[in-house]
Amino acid sequence: MQKVQTNTQLAPKKKRKSISYDKYGYLFVAPFFIVFAIFQLYPILFTFRTSVTDAAGWSKILDNEIIGFANFAKLFAFGTEVSNFFWQSIGNTVIMWTFNFVPQIGMALLLASWFTDTRMRLKFQGGFKVLIFMPNIITAATIGMLFFSLFSYPISPVNTLLQNAGLINEPIEWFRSTAISRGMISFIQWWMWYGNTMIIMIAGILGINPALFEAALVDGCSSRQTFWKITLPLIKPILLYNLVTSLVGGLTMFDIPHLMTQGNPNYTTNTVARFIYTQGFETPNNFNMASAASVVLFIIIVICSLILSAIMKDRDAKPAKGGAKK
Amino acid sequence: MKKIVSLVLAVMMLCGMMSFAGAEETITLNVWSFTNELQGMIEKYYAPSHPNVKINYVIYPTDGGEYTSKVDAIMAAAAASDEAPDIFTLEAAFVKKYVNSDVTANLADLGFTEEELAPAIPVMKQIGTSNINGQLKGLSWQATPGALMYRASLAEKYLGVTTPEEMQAKVADWDLFMETAQELYDASEGATKMVVGAGDIWNAYQYSRTQGWVVDGKLVIDPVLYDYLDLTKVLEEDDLSNKGGAWTETWFNGMKTDSTLCFLLPTWGLHYTLKPNCGQGTNDTMDDATLKATCEANGGTYGDWRMVAGPVGYSWGGTWIGANAAKVAAATDAEKAAMKEFISFFTLSEEFLYAYAKDSGDFVGNNDVVNKILAEGGTPNPFLGGQDHYSIFAEAANLANGAIMTDYDEKINSLWSDYVTTPYSKGEKDLDTCIADFKAQVAAQFPELVIE
Numbered sequence: 017m018q019k020v021q022t023n024t025q026l027a028p029k030k031k032r033k034s035i036s037y038d039k040y041g042y043l044f045v046a047p048f049f050i051v052f053a054i055f056q057l058y059p060i061l062f063t064f065r066t067s068v069t070d071a072a073g074w075s076k077i078l079d080n081e082i083i084g085f086a087n088f089a090k091l092f093a094f095g096t097e098v099s100n101f102f103w104q105s106i107g108n109t110v111i112m113w114t115f116n117f118v119p120q121i122g123m124a125l126l127l128a129s130w131f132t133d134t135r136m137r138l139k140f141q142g143g144f145k146v147l148i149f150m151p152n153i154i155t156a157a158t159i160g161m162l163f164f165s166l167f168s169y170p171i172s173p174v175n176t177l178l179q180n181a182g183l184i185n186e187p188i189e190w191f192r193s194t195a196i197s198r199g200m201i202s203f204i205q206w207w208m209w210y211g212n213t214m215i216i217m218i219a220g221i222l223g224i225n226p227a228l229f230e231a232a233l234v235d236g237c238s239s240r241q242t243f244w245k246i247t248l249p250l251i252k253p254i255l256l257y258n259l260v261t262s263l264v265g266g267l268t269m270f271d272i273p274h275l276m277t278q279g280n281p282n283y284t285t286n287t288v289a290r291f292i293y294t295q296g297f298e299t300p301n302n303f304n305m306a307s308a309a310s311v312v313l314f315i316i317i318v319i320c321s322l323i324l325s326a327i328m329k330d331r332d333a334k335p336a337k338g339g340a341k342k
Numbered sequence: 343m344k345k346i347v348s349l350v351l352a353v354m355m356l357c358g359m360m361s362f363a364g365a366e367e368t369i370t371l372n373v374w375s376f377t378n379e380l381q382g383m384i385e386k387y388y389a390p391s392h393p394n395v396k397i398n399y400v401i402y403p404t405d406g407g408e409y410t411s412k413v414d415a416i417m418a419a420a421a422a423s424d425e426a427p428d429i430f431t432l433e434a435a436f437v438k439k440y441v442n443s444d445v446t447a448n449l450a451d452l453g454f455t456e457e458e459l460a461p462a463i464p465v466m467k468q469i470g471t472s473n474i475n476g477q478l479k480g481l482s483w484q485a486t487p488g489a490l491m492y493r494a495s496l497a498e499k500y501l502g503v504t505t506p507e508e509m510q511a512k513v514a515d516w517d518l519f520m521e522t523a524q525e526l527y528d529a530s531e532g533a534t535k536m537v538v539g540a541g542d543i544w545n546a547y548q549y550s551r552t553q554g555w556v557v558d559g560k561l562v563i564d565p566v567l568y569d570y571l572d573l574t575k576v577l578e579e580d581d582l583s584n585k586g587g588a589w590t591e592t593w594f595n596g597m598k599t600d601s602t603l604c605f606l607l608p609t610w611g612l613h614y615t616l617k618p619n620c621g622q623g624t625n626d627t628m629d630d631a632t633l634k635a636t637c638e639a640n641g642g643t644y645g646d647w648r649m650v651a652g653p654v655g656y657s658w659g660g661t662w663i664g665a666n667a668a669k670v671a672a673a674t675d676a677e678k679a680a681m682k683e684f685i686s687f688f689t690l691s692e693e694f695l696y697a698y699a700k701d702s703g704d705f706v707g708n709n710d711v712v713n714k715i716l717a718e719g720g721t722p723n724p725f726l727g728g729q730d731h732y733s734i735f736a737e738a739a740n741l742a743n744g745a746i747m748t749d750y751d752e753k754i755n756s757l758w759s760d761y762v763t764t765p766y767s768k769g770e771k772d773l774d775t776c777i778a779d780f781k782a783q784v785a786a787q788f789p790e791l792v793i794e
Binding site: 072074075077078079097098100101165168169170171172189192278279280281282283294295297298299300301302305 | 407411414415417418419439584585586587590591592595749750752753760761764765768770771779782783785786787788789790
């Protein structure tokens with residue numbers, strides 16, 4: 017009896033030597049993967065499946081047949097209505113994204129280089145950063161409604177202001193102009209996101225070894241030369257990260273156009289995400305077409321991201337840190 | 343002694359069993375809705391008289407399509423399950439979608455007879471009827487007929503109109519309506535416009551059609567819609583309207599100031615839209631006296647409104663009650679009777695509808711009750727300068743033709759407005775381009791429709 021007891025006491029001692037805590041790591045990451053699997057992975061796979069079925073309408077969402085690539089064929093049957101509107105939506109999205117992104121990167125780079133410039137020594141940096149980042153905190157829905165009320169027709173704060181100032185005689189119908197509607201959407205996206213991009217750029221610039229800047233200073237580089245020859249090449253991975261996240265965010269743009277213009281005037285502000293929404297979630301719920309359009313959008317984003325990382329890759333040296341991953 | 347005790351016990355046991363059997367007959371009804379409106383009515387009127395029915399009330403908001411998504415999902419997956427609704431309410435925006443589908447039960451299957459249904463106001467019955475097989479599937483406790491509200495003082499000043507009858511003669515059809523709009527513009531030198539915007543009259547004008555948007559799977563543009571387009575173009579180009587859309591700042595401003603003569607609004611629009619916006623600083627949480635005082639202190643329009651039927655009888659909005667077809671098919675006789683009683687209580691019971699109309703002032707969907715209230719002298723409304731709104735709404739309700747409504751209406755109406763009415767009336771595009779754009783949009787959204 018006693019012998020057995022000693023044996024059992026000894027046994028754990030032996031095990032303890034080889035005990036591994038690794039498995040606890042899985043427990044700690046499990047909540048993320050469980051939530052991810054249920055709310056992201058499963059819907060993504062479900063979308064892929066739905067895109068090759070005849071699931072039009074709620075009655076067919078679970079009970080449908082696989083019909084191959086007919087839905088994709090409709091999107092690529094140029095000249096038909098669905099195809100026209102789909103590609104027009106993509107064109108609208110790209111236009112509005114470009115007019116938001118180019119100024120956004122430019123402004124963010126400029127501000128980031130000012131904030132990090134040791135020679136300029138800007139005052140109240142914290143205050144400026146907060147102010148610039150602020151629009152990003154407000155929800156897009158609020159901003160969409162705000163701009164809609166500011167620019168509505170015929171009575172609105174902006175029209176009244178301009179009329180009282182004597183700049184216009186008749187109220188302007190802002191949202192009936194394609195250029196103004198698109199411009200306003202691009203502006204809101206730019207205004208909301210340049211602060212965010214700037215913060216990331218600052219982090220990137222601060223990550224550069226200060227010895228390089230000091231060496232440049234000693235060698236007599238001008239601020240401009242330092243920026244173009246040292247800063248910019250060294251934050252390429254951060255630029256790439258920004259480009260790719262902004263591309264994904266921009267191509268899936270939905271809230272501002274949906275709340276502010278609903279695709280008007282004449283479908284010129286209708287984004288791909290809104291195309292998917294109207295197909296899938298307005299009568300008669302063409303889930304199959306919405307899913308197929310989502311898959312095409314996904315493929316477009318993957319291809320664009322690959323092209324971007326190929327262009328941005330540092331060809332001479334080792335692969336850029338972190339850049340190629342995203 | 344023992345015998346007596348055992349006898350008493352036995353009797354008590356029997357009684358106990360009987361009462362237990364009685365309690366077992368309690369029937370549970372799942373009721374789904376999108377607001378707590380019906381819940382309040384259940385608690386106040388229905389529950390006291392129906393102790394054997396337990397109502398399990400579930401609310402999903404209509405925002406972002408949540409309600410319809412929940413209904414669609416459960417009807418597709420488990421229509422006959424315990425979680426699924428027995429009874430569910432349907433809003434004007436999607437009532438046609440459900441009465442045209444198999445998920446709502448034919449009310450005849452619940453035992454409703456023609457005789458019982460006769461007093462229900464026709465337009466609400468027509469909208470609650472399937473376009474596909476003509477079965478009546480939804481009934482409403484209220485009717486939401488629309489009328490034309492106008493400012494008495496402005497009408498007298500510019501048009502010389504002193505009574506509602508004279509006003510009705512000036513807006514009896516759309517041609518007269520436009521002539522009056524021009525007359526008003528000339529007399530007021532543009533200070534007061536007929537309506538706020540061209541889109542404002544759509545809800546009424548669509549009832550001038552004789553065919554709905556879709557007939558036999560084909561898109562139909564009723565010829566009268568081209569007249570509508572001409573009318574909106576004139577309103578816009580000749581400056582006969584304030585050029586604002588519904589629900590905009592311009593629209594609400596028109597209710598407070600002398601900028602607008604007419605609003606085309608239904609029952610709920612009179613009480614919940616026009617009245618709370620009749621002056622600066624008024625809102626819908628005020629009681630009648632406060633609202634009146636606030637409005638008068640700020641130069642508002644309280645008491646200056648009058649009502650006429652307008653150019654066409656129409657209906658705007660409403661809530662229908664329908665039954666889940668799968669649950670009806672599987673129900674016992676007792677359950678069916680409870681479902682029928684529930685629908686019948688709220689939509690046909692004179693006792694309830696009369697009490698509800700008296701308490702809330704709502705316009706109820708039953709002609710017998712409406713006539714009873716009219717016979718008692720109607721409902722003089724101080725907001726309308728003492729005019730009785732029940733008689734005008736009753737007139738409008740029985741003129742409206744709900745048979746032209748289809749389940750495509752909500753989406754097609756918005757496409758029509760975005761791609762035809764707005765660009766055409768503002769002179770951005772010519773008619774053919776507008777119609778072609780509109781047809782392309784409809785084709786992309788509804789691949790099953792035939793479009794010529």
